[in-house]
Amino acid sequence: MRMTARIGLAALCALAGAVTPAMAQEKQKVFLSMSYIGNDWQAEAANMVKAMAASKTLRDKIDLEVQVAGPNAQRQIQQINAMVQAGAKAIVVYPISPTALNQVVKSACAKGVKIVAYDSVITEPCAYNVTIDQAEAGRRTAEWLVEKLGGKGNIVLVTGVPGTSVDSGRTNAAKEVFAKHPGIKIVGEAVGMWSQAVARTELSKLLATRNWNDIDGLWMQVGCYTANAMQLEAGRTAEQLKPCAGEGSNGGRIQMLKAGTEVEGADGAYKPLGAPRISYASPPYSGAYALKLAAELLDGKDVPHNVTLPLPIVTNETVKLCETGSWDEMKAGCNVFKPSIIPNPGWFASIFSEKTPEVGLNAALVGQPEN
Amino acid sequence: MSLDLATPATATPRARPRASADAPSAPRRWLGRNRAPLVALAVFLGLFLLVDALSPGPLAYFDVSFQISGATPLALAAMGQTLVVLSGGFDLSAGAVISLVNAVLARSMDPAAAEASVLLWTLAGIGIGMMVGAVNGFFVAVVRLQPIVVTLSTMFIVQGATLLVMDQPGGFIAPALGSFYMGDAVEGLVPMALVLLGLAALFWSWLRKTGFGVALYAIGSDPASAMATGIRVTLVRFATYVLAGGFYGLSGVFVSAQTGSGDPLVGNSLLLSMFAAVVIGGTRLGGGKGGLVGTIFGALVLMVVVNILLVLNVSAYFATIAEGGVLLAAVLIGSLSRDSVLSDQLRRLRGSLTARRAGTHVSQRPAGDRRLAFVTGAAMPVRSAAPSFLQRHGRELRFALPAYVCLVLVLIATQVVLGNTLANWGFWNALLVLSTFLVILALGQGAVILTGGLDLSVPWTIGLSGILLAGLVQGSDAALLYALPVVFAVAALIGLLNGLGVVALGLSPIVVTLAANGILQGLALLYSGGTPAGFASPALRWLMTGKIAGITPVLVLLALFVVGGTLLLGRTAFGRRVYAIGNSMEAARLAGVRTGRVVIGVYVLSALCAALVGILLTGFSGQASLGMGDDYLLPSIAIVVVGGALITGGRGHFLGMVGGALLLTALQTLLAGTTLPYAFRAILFGGVVLAAVIALREKRN
Structure with missing residues (x-):
C-alpha cells in the first residue's frame, strides 16, 4: 500500500519533472501592433520584426503574431486590449499617437504585459521606447545645410505629417538653427507627408512661380531623391545640384556616390551623381530591436525605459556602396545598396545595427533572418 | 419649433388606415421595420460569441x-x-x-x-x-x-x-x-x-x-x-x-x-x-x-x-481585405429580403430566362421598323430660329462659371503675392501638369456623381494600377505595349465589380466602393510584398516631365482628354443616359434606358480614369509607391462639386469640373508658394472652397 503510494508519488514527480521543462520551453506569446502599412518604411520595419522573431535567438522563445491597426488610434487601443486579452506576454507597438494609447498601455502594464514602442513613442511611463532623437535629427541636418551654404542663402523646407510629434520635433529644431543665422532665408515651406510622391507635387507647386536659381538649398524630411531628379529634368547638370539635407532612402544615397561610379542596375535619376547631401533616417531596424528588448524583458533582464538609437547620418564623405549587402560588409561601414538589389529608390537604407546581428538585408527585403 | 411641426407631420402616420385583414401583425411589422438594426445586433453578438469561443x-x-x-x-x-x-x-x-x-x-x-x-x-x-x-x-x-x-x-x-x-x-x-x-x-x-x-x-x-x-x-x-x-x-x-x-x-x-x-x-x-x-x-x-x-x-x-x-x-496584408468583406457581408445580410434589389434582380433574371426558353423574349421577336407613323411622315414641324447660345447654355454657365471666376481671382492673388505668374509660361505649364491628375479623375468621379453615386475606391485603384504598371514595365518602353492593356483591363474589372455591386446587389455605392478600396489596398500589398518594385519607362517619364518647346508633352494628352470628356458626357447617347439616370432612375428606365448597364459603365469609366492617373503619376514620380492615391479621394469629389455638379446627380458639366480642378490646383500652388504655417493654409483652403461654392447656391423655389 505504502509502496504503491510511493511509486505513485514518484511517478507524479517524474511527470511533474517532465512537465516543468516543457513548460519552460513553451513559447511566450508576443504581438506586433502596426500602424498604417501603406508605405515603404512600415513594410520594411515589419519585415525586420518578422525576421527577428524567426531568428535563432528568438524563435524558441517567442511566438509572434502581427496585426495592423491602420491610421486610427481608436482601433489601436481596441487592438492592444484584445492582445492582452488573448494572452500576450509582450506587445511591440508602432504607436499611432504618443498620447492616445496611454490609458490602455497603463492597464496592460498593470496586468504584467510588457509594452515596447518603436520609432514613435508612448508617453505612459511604464512603456519602453526605442527611438531616435528627433530634435537631434532636425538640428544636425540643419547645421550641415547652414555650413554647406556658408550661412547665407534661400532655402526650402519640406516637412512631414503636420500634427505629429516626430514632425514638430524635427522641424522646430531645424527652424531654431536657421533662426540663428540671419543670412538663411526660408522662402518656401511645403508639407511633404513623408512621401516621395507628395514631395514631387509640392515641389512642383513651389517651383511654379520660382526657378531653381532662386533656391540655394533644401531641408527635407523625405524627398531629396526626388528634388535631385527634378533638377536634372529641369536641365541642370549634376554639378549644379543644390545641397539637400534629407532622408535615408537608398535612391538618395546612390545619388551621393561620385558621378560616374559604376553601379549595377542604375537607371534614370537612380544613379551616382555626386549630389551634395546629408542623409539621416529613422532606422527601420528599430522594430526588430524593440522585439529583441521585449524578449529580454520576458527573460527578466533589465532594460532601460527609453532607448535612444544612434542617429544614422551619412554624408558624401562617408557614403559607401555595399557589394553584396552581407551583414559583415555593413559592419565594415557600407551603407547603400546597388539598384539591382534594391529596385525601389524609396527603400530605406539604414538597416544596420551592431545590436541586431540577427537581421540584415534579407530581413528588410523578405523577412528572412541572418541565422 | 416642435409645436408648429407636429400637426401636419405626425398626422400622416395616424391617418393611415388601420391594419386590414391581411396586414402583418404589430410585432411582425416592428420586426420588419427594425430588420437592419436587429441584424447588426445579431451580427455583433455572433462575432462577440465567436471571439469568446476562440479566446x-x-x-x-x-x-x-x-x-x-x-x-x-x-x-x-x-x-x-x-x-x-x-x-x-x-x-x-x-x-x-x-x-x-x-x-x-x-x-x-x-x-x-x-x-x-x-x-x-x-x-x-x-x-x-x-x-x-x-x-x-x-x-x-x-x-x-x-x-x-x-x-x-x-x-x-x-x-x-x-x-x-x-x-x-x-x-x-x-x-x-x-x-x-x-x-x-x-x-x-x-x-x-x-x-x-x-x-x-x-x-x-x-x-x-x-x-x-x-x-x-x-x-x-x-x-x-x-x-x-x-x-x-x-x-x-x-x-x-x-x-x-x-x-x-x-x-x-x-x-x-x-x-x-x-x-x-x-x-x-x-x-x-x-x-x-x-x-x-x-x-x-x-x-x-x-x-x-x-x-x-x-x-x-x-x-x-x-x-x-x-x-x-489574419495576416496583416489580409486585414483590409477581411474588413472590406465584413462590411459588404454585414450590409448584404441586413438588406436581404423578398423585396431587396438582389432578389428583384434574380427574379428578373429568372423571368428573362423563362421568356427566352419560351421564345417570347423581346429580343426574339421579329425585328422590324416599329416607329410611330408621325415620325416617319413628311410633316416635320417648321424649324423655329435656333435659340441663342446663352439660352441654350445658360444653366450650365451659371453653375460652371463660378469656378472659373474664382480661378481668375486666385491667379491674380498669386501674381500679387508671389509675382512671376501670369506672364510666366513655366507657371501655366506647372499648373496644367499638376491639374492633369484631377481633370482625369473629374471625368470618372464626375460621371459617377452625375448618376447619383460616389466612387471611394479611387485611391487604391490609383495605387494598384501604378504599382502594377511599374512592376510590369520595369523601365522598358517596349513593355508598355502589353503593360498598359493589362493595367486597364484590371481597372475595368475593378469598375465592373463595383458596378455589379451597386446594380445587382443593390448596395449603396459608398459601401461597395469603400469595401473595394480596402480590398484593393490588400491586393496592392500582397502583389508588392510591401515594397513596390520597378520603374516607369523612359517614354512615360518623358511624357510627364520632358519638354517640347517648353511644353510638357502630357498637356497634349490633357487637351485631347478634355475634348473627349466633354463630347462623351455632352454629345453621346451614353452621356445623355448618365444625366437621365441622375435626374430619375425610374424615369430613365421607363424611357427605355438600360439603367444597369449605364451605371456599371460609369464605374468602369471611373476605374479606368483612376488607372490612367496611377499610370501618369508613376511616370511623374519615376516609380510607384504604396498610398500614392491617398491624397486624391477628397479632391476628386470636391472638384466635381465646385465645378457645379449636384452631388445627388443629374446636374453638372464636365468643363465646370475642369474649372474646379484648375481652381483647386491653383489655390494649392498659391499656398505652397507662401511660408504660411500649415494650419493657416488649411483654414484658407477651406475658406476659399466655401466662397467658391456660395455662388452655386440653389435658388429658393
Whole structure:
C-alpha cells in the first residue's frame, strides 16, 4: 500500500519533472501592433520584426503574431486590449499617437504585459521606447545645410505629417538653427507627408512661380531623391545640384556616390551623381530591436525605459556602396545598396545595427533572418 | 419649433388606415421595420460569441466593458452622422470636430487642478461641437449649399484651427474625466459607457417621436414634399447639423477621457468608419430611412472585427481585405429580403430566362421598323430660329462659371503675392501638369456623381494600377505595349465589380466602393510584398516631365482628354443616359434606358480614369509607391462639386469640373508658394472652397 503510494508519488514527480521543462520551453506569446502599412518604411520595419522573431535567438522563445491597426488610434487601443486579452506576454507597438494609447498601455502594464514602442513613442511611463532623437535629427541636418551654404542663402523646407510629434520635433529644431543665422532665408515651406510622391507635387507647386536659381538649398524630411531628379529634368547638370539635407532612402544615397561610379542596375535619376547631401533616417531596424528588448524583458533582464538609437547620418564623405549587402560588409561601414538589389529608390537604407546581428538585408527585403 | 411641426407631420402616420385583414401583425411589422438594426445586433453578438469561443480565457466583465467603451467614441460620432444622413446630407467635418474638442480640452485643463467638473467640461465639448454644427447648418440650411462641400470646407478649417490650438500631441486631461467615463455606473455590472450609449438611445427614441423627428425623416425622404406639407425645412436642417455637432462634441469628450491627453489628429481617421457604422446599422445613405440605435450596433460590429482578426490571426496584408468583406457581408445580410434589389434582380433574371426558353423574349421577336407613323411622315414641324447660345447654355454657365471666376481671382492673388505668374509660361505649364491628375479623375468621379453615386475606391485603384504598371514595365518602353492593356483591363474589372455591386446587389455605392478600396489596398500589398518594385519607362517619364518647346508633352494628352470628356458626357447617347439616370432612375428606365448597364459603365469609366492617373503619376514620380492615391479621394469629389455638379446627380458639366480642378490646383500652388504655417493654409483652403461654392447656391423655389 505504502509502496504503491510511493511509486505513485514518484511517478507524479517524474511527470511533474517532465512537465516543468516543457513548460519552460513553451513559447511566450508576443504581438506586433502596426500602424498604417501603406508605405515603404512600415513594410520594411515589419519585415525586420518578422525576421527577428524567426531568428535563432528568438524563435524558441517567442511566438509572434502581427496585426495592423491602420491610421486610427481608436482601433489601436481596441487592438492592444484584445492582445492582452488573448494572452500576450509582450506587445511591440508602432504607436499611432504618443498620447492616445496611454490609458490602455497603463492597464496592460498593470496586468504584467510588457509594452515596447518603436520609432514613435508612448508617453505612459511604464512603456519602453526605442527611438531616435528627433530634435537631434532636425538640428544636425540643419547645421550641415547652414555650413554647406556658408550661412547665407534661400532655402526650402519640406516637412512631414503636420500634427505629429516626430514632425514638430524635427522641424522646430531645424527652424531654431536657421533662426540663428540671419543670412538663411526660408522662402518656401511645403508639407511633404513623408512621401516621395507628395514631395514631387509640392515641389512642383513651389517651383511654379520660382526657378531653381532662386533656391540655394533644401531641408527635407523625405524627398531629396526626388528634388535631385527634378533638377536634372529641369536641365541642370549634376554639378549644379543644390545641397539637400534629407532622408535615408537608398535612391538618395546612390545619388551621393561620385558621378560616374559604376553601379549595377542604375537607371534614370537612380544613379551616382555626386549630389551634395546629408542623409539621416529613422532606422527601420528599430522594430526588430524593440522585439529583441521585449524578449529580454520576458527573460527578466533589465532594460532601460527609453532607448535612444544612434542617429544614422551619412554624408558624401562617408557614403559607401555595399557589394553584396552581407551583414559583415555593413559592419565594415557600407551603407547603400546597388539598384539591382534594391529596385525601389524609396527603400530605406539604414538597416544596420551592431545590436541586431540577427537581421540584415534579407530581413528588410523578405523577412528572412541572418541565422 | 416642435409645436408648429407636429400637426401636419405626425398626422400622416395616424391617418393611415388601420391594419386590414391581411396586414402583418404589430410585432411582425416592428420586426420588419427594425430588420437592419436587429441584424447588426445579431451580427455583433455572433462575432462577440465567436471571439469568446476562440479566446484562450473566458471574457470577463472587464473585457465586455472595454469592448463597449472602445466602440463608444465611434458610436457617438456615427450617431451624429446618422442624423445628418437621415436628413439627406453628409458631414465630412465630424472627425475633425472630435480632434478639435480633444485638443481644446487638453489645452485648457489645468494640470495643477486634479479635480475638474465632468459636467462642465462635457458641456464645453458638446458646445464646441454644436458651434461647428451651427456653421455647417447655416451654410447648408440657410445659404442652401451642398452639404458635402460645406462640410469638406469646414473639415479643413477645423483641422487648421485644431493645429493652432495644439501643434503636436500633449496637453492634460483631468483624471476625473477619465475615471467618470471609463469607470462603472454600477460596480462590476454596468460600465459608464453603456449608460451613456443608453442615454443617447433614449434621447433618440424621444426625439424621433417629436415633430422634429418626423420632419427629419420627411426632409430626408423628399424635401420638396416636406416643404409642401408645411415643414420648416430650413429650421429642421439647421437643427440637425447643430445636434449632430453636439454628438461629435460628446464623442470628443469621451475620446479625451479615454486617452487622458490631447492629439490634434486623433479623430480625423474615424470619418470613413463612421459611414460604415451608419450603413451597417441600417440607415440608408441619401436619407429618410434608418435610425440611431442601429448605428450603435454598427459601431460595435466594426470594433469587434479588430478582435476577430486577432483571434483568427489574419495576416496583416489580409486585414483590409477581411474588413472590406465584413462590411459588404454585414450590409448584404441586413438588406436581404423578398423585396431587396438582389432578389428583384434574380427574379428578373429568372423571368428573362423563362421568356427566352419560351421564345417570347423581346429580343426574339421579329425585328422590324416599329416607329410611330408621325415620325416617319413628311410633316416635320417648321424649324423655329435656333435659340441663342446663352439660352441654350445658360444653366450650365451659371453653375460652371463660378469656378472659373474664382480661378481668375486666385491667379491674380498669386501674381500679387508671389509675382512671376501670369506672364510666366513655366507657371501655366506647372499648373496644367499638376491639374492633369484631377481633370482625369473629374471625368470618372464626375460621371459617377452625375448618376447619383460616389466612387471611394479611387485611391487604391490609383495605387494598384501604378504599382502594377511599374512592376510590369520595369523601365522598358517596349513593355508598355502589353503593360498598359493589362493595367486597364484590371481597372475595368475593378469598375465592373463595383458596378455589379451597386446594380445587382443593390448596395449603396459608398459601401461597395469603400469595401473595394480596402480590398484593393490588400491586393496592392500582397502583389508588392510591401515594397513596390520597378520603374516607369523612359517614354512615360518623358511624357510627364520632358519638354517640347517648353511644353510638357502630357498637356497634349490633357487637351485631347478634355475634348473627349466633354463630347462623351455632352454629345453621346451614353452621356445623355448618365444625366437621365441622375435626374430619375425610374424615369430613365421607363424611357427605355438600360439603367444597369449605364451605371456599371460609369464605374468602369471611373476605374479606368483612376488607372490612367496611377499610370501618369508613376511616370511623374519615376516609380510607384504604396498610398500614392491617398491624397486624391477628397479632391476628386470636391472638384466635381465646385465645378457645379449636384452631388445627388443629374446636374453638372464636365468643363465646370475642369474649372474646379484648375481652381483647386491653383489655390494649392498659391499656398505652397507662401511660408504660411500649415494650419493657416488649411483654414484658407477651406475658406476659399466655401466662397467658391456660395455662388452655386440653389435658388429658393
